[in-house]
Amino acid sequence: MPLDCSDRPRRPGLRSRSLVIAATLGLSSQTLPVEARNASLWGRGVFPVASFAGYTSGFGMRSHPLSGDVRPHYGIDIAAPLGSPIRSWWAGTVSEVIVDGGCGNGLVIRSGSYEHIYCHLGGQAGHGVYRSGGVLLRVGQRVATGQVIGHIGLTGSTTGPHLHWGLRYRGAWMDPARVLRAMAESRRRRNPNPLQRPNLGVFR
Known part of the structure; x- marks a missing residue:
């Protein structure tokens, strides 16, 4: 599975507006999970990093920060403090x-037809089991939307603490930024008046 990535945070301190700025593509209703075919349901998805510190790398071709060779990056890298919680984007x-x-x-x-991938987690993994702090997950186990599924670590090919978050739809890689934009747009439509907009903690 070609998921290796490594980046030093280059844009620390970015907050909720970075989510919208970085996510520039839209999604048609035909590419949504079955549970979110109604665009208004996209807002139920959860941003996977609890303590957002910035984006360090986007989806697509890039120069690898360790080797220098140009290769595809099948996800986005989200910087966060070491040990901070990682949450499941959707129930599954x-x-x-x-x-x-x-x-x-x-x-x-x-x-459903989506797979969401989380890399560089702390803790221990092997033989179909993942452990980190109070988290214990096994292959075949159900998780809820927003459930803490791990913690930011430094495992694998990385030069700093971050989450590599990837998405596949029916086996094909897609840009997670598109999903983040759909989530933000769904929240905006539900709460068009900024004065009445609730605190979207998932974008911290």
């Missing part, structure tokens, strides 16, 4: 526990 089932030199400790969660 743990389909794989990853241990390799690129992703490090990682999880794959399946939600």
Whole structure:
């Protein structure tokens, strides 16, 4: 699974507006999870990093920060303090526990036709089991939307603490920024008056 990534945070301190700025593409209703075909339901998704510190790398071709060679990056990198919680973007089932030199400790969660991938986690992983602090997950286990599924670590190919978050739809990689934009737009539509907009803690 080509997931190796490594980046030093280059834009620390960015907050909620960075989510909208970095996510520049839209999604049609045909590319949404079954549970979110109604665009208004996208707001139920959860931003996977609890303590957001900035974006360090986007989706697509890039120069790898360790080797320098140009290769595809199948996700986005989200900087966060070491040990801070990682949350499941959507409810689903743990389909794989990853241990390799690129992703490090990682999880794959399946939600309908989508798989969301989390890399560089702290803790211990192996033999279909992942442990970190009070988190204990096994292959086949159900997780809820927003459930803490791990913690930011330094495992795998990385030069600083961050989450590599990837998304596949029916086996094809897609830009997670598109999903983040759909989530932000759904919240905006539900609360068009900024004075009445609730605190979106998932964008901290």
